[in-house]
Amino acid sequence: MKMEKKKAFLINFLYYALLLCAAFVVLKYGLPLLAPFVIAFILAYLLRKPVLFLSRKLHIPQKPTAILLVLIFYSTVGLLLSLVGIRAFSSTRDLVLNLPQIYARHVEPVLMGIFGNLEQALQKMDPSLVSTLEDLFNQFTQSLGQMVSSLSVGAMGIISGIASSLPGLFIKLLLMIISTFFIAADYELLTGFFLKQLGGKTQKIFMQVKEYVVGTLFVCIRSYALIMSITFVELSLGLTVIGVKNSILIAFLISVFDVLPVLGTGGIMIPWMVISALTGNYSLSLGLLIVYLFITVIRNIIEPKIVGSQIGLHPVVTLASMFAGVQLLGVVGLFGFPISLSLLRHLNDNGTIHIFK
Numbered sequence: 001m002k003m004e005k006k007k008a009f010l011i012n013f014l015y016y017a018l019l020l021c022a023a024f025v026v027l028k029y030g031l032p033l034l035a036p037f038v039i040a041f042i043l044a045y046l047l048r049k050p051v052l053f054l055s056r057k058l059h060i061p062q063k064p065t066a067i068l069l070v071l072i073f074y075s076t077v078g079l080l081l082s083l084v085g086i087r088a089f090s091s092t093r094d095l096v097l098n099l100p101q102i103y104a105r106h107v108e109p110v111l112m113g114i115f116g117n118l119e120q121a122l123q124k125m126d127p128s129l130v131s132t133l134e135d136l137f138n139q140f141t142q143s144l145g146q147m148v149s150s151l152s153v154g155a156m157g158i159i160s161g162i163a164s165s166l167p168g169l170f171i172k173l174l175l176m177i178i179s180t181f182f183i184a185a186d187y188e189l190l191t192g193f194f195l196k197q198l199g200g201k202t203q204k205i206f207m208q209v210k211e212y213v214v215g216t217l218f219v220c221i222r223s224y225a226l227i228m229s230i231t232f233v234e235l236s237l238g239l240t241v242i243g244v245k246n247s248i249l250i251a252f253l254i255s256v257f258d259v260l261p262v263l264g265t266g267g268i269m270i271p272w273m274v275i276s277a278l279t280g281n282y283s284l285s286l287g288l289l290i291v292y293l294f295i296t297v298i299r300n301i302i303e304p305k306i307v308g309s310q311i312g313l314h315p316v317v318t319l320a321s322m323f324a325g326v327q328l329l330g331v332v333g334l335f336g337f338p339i340s341l342s343l344l345r346h347l348n349d350n351g352t353i354h355i356f357k
Helices: 002-033 035-046 048-058 061-098 099-125 129-164 166-185 187-196 200-241 245-257 266-278 282-311 315-329 331-348
Strands: none
Touching: 002 035, 002 315, 035 048, 035 061, 035 166, 048 061, 048 331, 061 166, 166 187, 200 245, 200 282, 245 266, 266 282, 282 315, 315 331
């Protein structure tokens, strides 16, 4: 009897391990290849309810209504992205080209001032160290200047590389747009064909998974919107207290940037602190450091609790799954891992599968 239980356990373990491996391979390598079609399907799904609503209200067939809504959606998004992209590209290019001048006008004078103060202090303590300090400082400033110039050239190379990849990106974008039109127009036909290929029990499980994942994903988005709002309030108050101009607008931009994994708030505030310190504004640099530390601590406390409570996982499990997900799959893993664990718990609780007690 014990041998049979062990055998059953090993079989179940290998079965689920293979499923996890297959899911990882599909998400890691298959998803990027099929990304235009996956995004197109998601957009068609999101537009499905507006299509049905307008079709009933205007007494127009669903297919032309779907095509019209997709056209309006892409026209609006395309116009906004074009305006923002042109502005961002122009500003980034100007900043990169002016990096050497910014260094020469703002950073180098500050370094010279710091060196002058050190030189005066060492002159009083030990004059023999002054020549050594001058040699070290000259080497440092020369290396830093070369690094800034290299950074400027390298950044221009990156921008050129992005520009050279635009044809491939344009093809993917074109495929996504065309696919959205076709999927939105024949949504019921395509989904109905797919469901017919599944057996009765498999179809039931698939519908449970779909309903739970969609609901949980929206819950996660709502949770991160709440976290972003809390970060925005903290930043607004903190930046206002330390005397930053346009604190509300800056707080909003940083809180939006905070949603991005890896970069987060530190992607803006840490360079801001360093630049403030180099330009001699030590009080602002210290204030930014205090605000950043406060926000980081609060974020690490509330994020697992808010997201975990919404999807029914313990904060430690949520935090671990989010960390592992970001490391393995980036943004997809950030949301996908906690949702997958929550899905397994849900299916296990209602008796659809039996993984743990």
